[in-house]
Amino acid sequence: MKKYFFLTIATVFVTTLTVTSCSDEFVDRSPAYSIDSENYFNSKDDYDKALVAAYDLLQSSYVNVLLGEIASDNTLAGGESPTDVIGFQQIDDMIHTPVNSNLRDLWNWMFAGVQRANYILEFKDKTDFSGKNQIIAEARFLRAYYQFELVKWFGGIPMKGDARFKIGDEKTIKRATIQEVYASIESDLIFASGNLAAVPSQKGRATKGAALALLGKAYLYQNKFTQAATALESVITSNTYSLVTDYNSIFEEAGENNAESVFEVQYTDIEGAGFGCLQCSEGNVAVGFNGIRNYSGSVFSPGFSFNIPTKEAAESFEIGDRRKDVAILDIEAWATSTSATFGKGNEHTGYFNRKYLPRKRSANAAGDLNLTNPNNYRAIRYADVLLMAAEANSRGGIDDNKARLYLNQVRRRAFGDTNHDITASGAALTDFVLAERRVELLGEGHRFFDLVRTGKAAGKIPGFTAAKNELFPLPIEEIQFSNGNWQQNPGY
Numbered sequence: 001m002k003k004y005f006f007l008t009i010a011t012v013f014v015t016t017l018t019v020t021s022c023s024d025e026f027v028d029r030s031p032a033y034s035i036d037s038e039n040y041f042n043s044k045d046d047y048d049k050a051l052v053a054a055y056d057l058l059q060s061s062y063v064n065v066l067l068g069e070i071a072s073d074n075t076l077a078g079g080e081s082p083t084d085v086i087g088f089q090q091i092d093d094m095i096h097t098p099v100n101s102n103l104r105d106l107w108n109w110m111f112a113g114v115q116r117a118n119y120i121l122e123f124k125d126k127t128d129f130s131g132k133n134q135i136i137a138e139a140r141f142l143r144a145y146y147q148f149e150l151v152k153w154f155g156g157i158p159m160k161g162d163a164r165f166k167i168g169d170e171k172t173i174k175r176a177t178i179q180e181v182y183a184s185i186e187s188d189l190i191f192a193s194g195n196l197a198a199v200p201s202q203k204g205r206a207t208k209g210a211a212l213a214l215l216g217k218a219y220l221y222q223n224k225f226t227q228a229a230t231a232l233e234s235v236i237t238s239n240t241y242s243l244v245t246d247y248n249s250i251f252e253e254a255g256e257n258n259a260e261s262v263f264e265v266q267y268t269d270i271e272g273a274g275f276g277c278l279q280c281s282e283g284n285v286a287v288g289f290n291g292i293r294n295y296s297g298s299v300f301s302p303g304f305s306f307n308i309p310t311k312e313a314a315e316s317f318e319i320g321d322r323r324k325d326v327a328i329l330d331i332e333a334w335a336t337s338t339s340a341t342f343g344k345g346n347e348h349t350g351y352f353n354r355k356y357l358p359r360k361r362s363a364n365a366a367g368d369l370n371l372t373n374p375n376n377y378r379a380i381r382y383a384d385v386l387l388m389a390a391e392a393n394s395r396g397g398i399d400d401n402k403a404r405l406y407l408n409q410v411r412r413r414a415f416g417d418t419n420h421d422i423t424a425s426g427a428a429l430t431d432f433v434l435a436e437r438r439v440e441l442l443g444e445g446h447r448f449f450d451l452v453r454t455g456k457a458a459g460k461i462p463g464f465t466a467a468k469n470e471l472f473p474l475p476i477e478e479i480q481f482s483n484g485n486w487q488q489n490p491g492y
Contacts, residue, residue, distance in 0.1 A: 041120075044129040050120045051135055054142045055204070057113035058265045060279035062286035063106055064149055065377060067091055068445030069307055069353070073460045074438075076347040078308035080293070084346060088306060094463030097473060098492055104475040106153060109279055113146035121162040137195035141206040141214070144188035148218060151181040152449050155471045155489055159184060170482045182222055189215035193231075198240060203257045203266065209240050210263035213380045213388075220388055221453050225396025232389035235262070236406075241382040243413050248326045250378065251355040262380040269361065269372040281371045284356070288370025291358045292331060297340025300329075301358040303370055305345035309443070314351050317439050323414050327442045329354040353443040378444065383410050387437050394430045407433050410440055465491065 040046055069075045070092045077092035079085055087102030096103065120139040124132075150157045156175040158165070165173075176184075192211035200207050216231035235241065242259045249255040257264055267284040278285050291303010309328055317324035329352040331342055358373050386406040394403040407429075408421045422432045437450055451457040458466040468491030479488055 041123040041126045043127065044131070044135075047120060047127070047129075047132065047135050050116070051138055054113065054116040054120065054139055057109055057116060057146065057279075058142075059267060059282060059284075060105075060109040060112075061149065061265065062284055062377070063102060063109075063278075064153075065356075065445035066286045066289060066307055067102065067106070068448050069443060071461070072447035072451060073462070074309060074313045074442055074447045075353065076308045076310060076349065078306045078348075079304060079346050081346050084304075085306070091472075094461065094465065094469055098476040098479065098488065100473070100475070103153075103472055104477065105279070107150070107475050107478070110146045110149045110153075111157075114143055114150070115164055117143035117146065118160070118162060118164050122164055124162070133195050134197065137192045137211075138206050140188040141192040141196065141211050144185045144192070144211075144214060144218075147181055147185050147188075148214065151178060151185070152221065153472050154474055157181055158486065170478070171485050173485075175486050182218060185218050186215065189218065193234075198238065204264065206263065207240075209235050209238060210380060213262045213385050216385070216388055216392070217380075220392055221449070223395075223453075225392045225398060228392040229389060229396060229398050229402075232385055232392060235382075235385050236389060241385070243382060243386075243409065245413070247323055247413060250381070251326065251375075253359070253374065256376045260382040261378060262382055262385060265377040265379050267374050267376055269374040274368070274371070278371065283372030284375045284377060285371050285373075286377075287356050287358045287373035287375045288368075290353045290356050291370065292329075292342050292352055293345040294343030295340065296342070297335070297338055299338075299360060300340075301360050301369060303358050305343075305348070305352075307353055307443075308345075308347055308349050309351040309353060311349055311351070313438075313442060314349075316435075316442075318415075318420070320420070321414050321439065322416065323439055323442075325354075327353070327355055327439070329357060355443045381441075383413075383440055384437075384446075386410055387433060387440060390433045391430065391437070394426075394433055400425045400429055403429055403433065407436060410436060414440070467491065 041050070067088070070077050070088055077085070077088040079088065082089055085102065087096070087100045090096040090100060091102070117139045121136070121143070124136050147157070156177045158170070158173045159176045159181065160169065160173060189211045192206065193208050193215060196206055196208045196211055198208045212231050212235045216228045216235070219225075219228035219231060241262055244250060244255070244258050244260045250258065250260060268282050270282060274280075286307075288303045289306040291305065292300060293302065293305035295302035314324070314328045314330075330350060331352060332350050334340060335342060356375060358370065359375070361369065386409055390403040390406040393399045393406075404422055408418075411420050411422065412418055414420075422429065424432055434450065434454060438447060441447070448457070448461070451460050452470050457464050457470065461469075471489045473489050473492035474486060479486055
């Protein structure tokens, strides 16, 4: 059983914030109570506890991963019926509006993460102690991580520097531009990469390599190809990470935090949760949502049959690609070979997201088994770094030889030979890299944003409207609370 440093939530984490993870608003209108900041941050232990709280919101990013697939052409919403989690269904069909509880959750939870990081940074100079720079660097990495999630989903967001938002700020602080948000992310990650340890002191902590990889990704999302290539090359040449031989092992419990893991969100089954507060779970809620409906059989446990891979996604793998059987479970074939039984939910295609299907566990696990899955989310894998570096070198016209080298490293593992190496150059090479990203990372929440940032979403995602659906709407509550200070995204 896993038990890492931020899985026991510090008792201070709710009390130190004006935005809490259970709030329905960006700014909590009436916090129950708060610790006087003058009576906190007096010791290293205080900073450590606040950092625990900032890490904790990573676990609520399960919804980001689910929706990153459902919004794309990789999967359908699924569920029990067309009205099961209506927010998922609307996003799948690209008919979502500012009234969407799932998008509101994503906004609230990621902003709660920013707020918790800012609490540390607001008082970063209050008390000195050995190792404080590491804590500040981790806080800045986390703020960048949460802000990156927000900017890719919603565009420009309100920012307040190294300070927490307080009641009333929503009426006076404007949304920053997308460029300003990325500038903040870049600054945080440059600082973090210069001050974080290369090897984490505990599993799950941010590292120098994680900061450089996320920095490279942020550059890539802005088409800053030279900067992206440089940052990602630093990760590659550090010799800290490597591709594991067995692709299948990555997504099993024994493969967590392996040599390919650049950054991984830690989950455990030691605490229960309820549907009234899904973000309170220490387990990966997305895993239960992905599960096979009414399943009975070996290896897997049943779930709610959301996030169903499409036939087209299943057929995007080339013949001989060993990743297909890891990413896609063909339930009919599986049932035939193992005598398993299952039910058919909404939009049943016969396929399931095998990487993040719930595995069988002890009946003594805490809480609802569908809400406390201990399966870590592999947020940044080394294969992703190689493919981002290949893309930056190819799309930026920097070095096609490097692009092919990194692309083919990933493909050689996938096929187990060199017979499938890519020899193309120029635009054709870029197309191969982007196609490789789909099959390598299928089911991991990146597809929608890859399509949007490369300008291919309108031709791939059913119902996608250009100049609108690249971003999601701010929750209607935020527009109302700001008294119109925050303008809605175009088209909504």
